[in-house]
Amino acid sequence: MSRLASPATRRTRKTSLLVALNIWIQRQLPMTFEFRKVLAFRSILDRRILKGKINQVVRLSFLVLFLLVQGCSTLPFYSNDEPKSYVNLATVDWAPEPHFYSETSLPTKKPSDNALRDGTSFREAKLPPERNDYLKQLSGSFELDHHLDNHRVQQEIAKLQRNPNYFNSLQFRLERYLPFICDKVVSLNLPGELCLIPIIESSLDPFAFSSGGAAGFWQFIPSTAKRYGLKIDWWVDERRDLLASTDAALDYLVYLNGRFDDWLLAIAAYNWGEGRVARAKKQRSSDVGFFDLRVPAETAEYVPRLLAFAAIFAAPEAYNVHLVINRADIDEQALAIVDTIDQLDVSKAASTSGISVETLYRINPALNQWSTHPRGPHRLMVPARNREGIQTALVNIPPDERVSWIRHKIVRNETLGDLALHYGTDVATMLKANKMTSTRIIAGDYLLIPRSTIPIERYPTPDLNRNTNGAVHIVRGGESLWTIAKRYRVTTDTLMRTNRIGPSEIIRPGRKVVIPQKASPEPVVREIRYKIKxxxxxxxxxxxxxxxxxAIANRNALDPEKYIHPGQELTIDVNVNSARSR
Known part of the structure; x- marks a missing residue:
């Protein structure tokens, strides 16, 4: 009776077969192939059973090489990255049109005869007075090769031609925000094309918000924003600050260009991440350009889209695209910076300046609360035509009238967190105002606390966390945030956000928890596409x-009882101020 082979014997047989196969492969038609350069093979070669038994450089026949490549095509390119759709830009012929442009579009048209050539001749032509004079000036700052012979760039140009209403929908933002950004780019002697990046990132919408938590004009994620000095706290979100976010973005782009010595690679890294671009570049050779790399589909569209925008901004008429930006219209919408000297109540600033509170918040979208940030920068954006008068008025506000102060007597069981919530401020501001070095307070002592000059709910801020007029629940023994949220029919996230409670913080008996009750102001809602992971x-x-x-199931016609699958795309209406982006 035959006996079953032991596991060790079976492993030895498998090894012998693999070694024999390796020898046979090397005798086939000559074609050198180095296994170890392929990440998919590297982990296999390092296994103990194969280590040292198979040559890492072999000569393969075309047939065997084809079978190996086909067999490995389903392995991940980077084991630690999320699944992505990769595109080889050197060989791509076509890619699906992304959800970037307006859904309203004309029937597909072929590009005109002039559509795929640079607009240099148009820029040199004489323009009628006051007609597209700003675009002519801007195009003179363009320095990059627009690669108009590249198929991807041609595709992006064609998409813009098929969506003639796209630039019309952006006209107001182009006139208000783009000149400010472009002037900053030009002042730093950087390529003018860089100032078009926020159009692609956010459509110049300060409240733009992505599924990955990126926000603002330049779509910074919180970690990168803080790395470049942008504040994201109770008072402000500087990713929505035109000046601060532009300075941070240009610093980041200059750093990326210094690392890669190639503006297109720097722009790709801004979208995909500098580490990923560095790895993709390392797999080719040191002197490759963007169009030689293997990148995800999103990045494969991102850089050509910027080049397409630059080509059209340089010569819109050459591409049959209606795009007009005149200096006179820019001057009408222009914003300017005024110095507030110190922390300033927004209501006081508005009444002193002679403009409405609503207008002040609209042109200063970074503000979350009733005043400017107590730790600066002490400035506001105002209509440029009124700048001098507003600056004079703000300078003349007496120091004791910039914010209101209250002298509060501390009672038993109060904390600085309770007082900050009640008076609409933060703990750090109270510590600074009272020259305190710790958060310990004693019943019977007094604190100076800054507070708004009018009721908090009358400030039309975008922040939804300022509600201090809800019910107050006193925590009892055995209660948790979950039981309190269930009792009042709110979410635990809402309680944590309203009461500034951390995810691992313990709530103790006797603590006051505010339950939001009043209806929130009109939320700032944006539609995003979210790919399931x-x-x-x-x-x-x-x-x-x-x-x-x-809400998500109804928006996407889904059965909430059924499974969703990785790669599936959802449409989500997000309130950018209440989504968890940090």
Whole structure:
């Protein structure tokens, strides 16, 4: 009776077969192939059973090489990255049109005869007075090769030609924000094309918000924003500050260009990440350009889209695109910076300046609360035509009238957090105002606390966390945030956000928890596309964007009882101020 081979014997047989196969492969038609340069093979070669038994450089026949490549085509390119669709820019012929341009478009048209050539001749032609004079000036700062013979760039130009209403929908923002950004770019002697990046990133919408938590004109994620000095706290979100976010973005782009010595690679790294671009570049050779790299589909569209925008901004008429930006219209919308000297109540600034509170918040979208940030920068954006008069008026506000102060007597069981919530300020500001070095307070002592001059709810701020007029619940023994949220029919996230409670913080008996009750002001809502990742569920996605499962399911015609799958795309209406982006 035959006996079954032991596991060790079976492993030895497999090794012998693999070694024999390796020898046979090397005798085939000559074609050198180095296994170790392929990440998919590297982990296999390092296994103990194969280590040292198979040559890492072999000569393969075309047939065997084809089978190996086909067999490995399903392996991940980077084991630690999320699944992505990669595109080889050197060989790509076509890619699906992204959800970037307006849905309203004319029937597909072929580009005109002039559509795929640079607009140099147009820029040199004489223009009628006051007609597109700003675009002519801007195009003179363009320095990059627009690669108009590249198929991807041609595709992006054609998409813009098929969507003639796209630039019309951006006209107001182009006139208000773009000149400010472009003037900054030009003042630093950087390529003028860089100032078009915020159009692609956010459509120049300060409240633009992505599924990954990026926000603002330049779509900074919180970690990169803080790395470049942007404040994201109770008072402000400087990713929505035109001046601060532009300075940070240009610093980042200059750094990326210094690292890669190639502006197109720097722009790709801004979108995809500098580490990923460095790895993709390392896999080719040191002197490759962007169009030689293997990059995800999003980045494969991103850089050609910027080049397409630059070509059209340089010569809109050459591409049959209606795009007019005149200096006279810019001057009408222009904003300017005024110095507030110190922290300033927005209501006081508005009444002193002779403009409405609503207007002041609209042109200063970074503001979250009733005043400017107590730790600066002490400035506001105002209509440029009124700048001198507003600056004079703000300078003349007496120091004791810039914010209101209250002298509060501390009672037993009060904390600085309770007082900050009640008076609409933060703990750091109270510590600074009272020259305190710790948060310990004693009943019977007094604190000076800054507070708004009018009721908090009358400030039309975008921040939804300023509600201090809800019910107050006193925590009892055995209660948790979950039980309190269930009792009052709110989410735990809402309680944590309103009461500034950290995810691992313990709430103790006797603590006051504010339960928001009043209706919030009109939310700032943006539609985004979210691609489902491994481990996602409707519940986790709903928590991430502070929505209900039913809201997401109804928006996408889904059955909440059924599974969702990685790679599936959802349309989500996000309130950019309440979504969890930090």
């Amino acid at each position: 491994n481990g996602d569920s409707l519940a986790t996605i709903a928590r991430k964007f502070n929505l209900s499962v039913s």
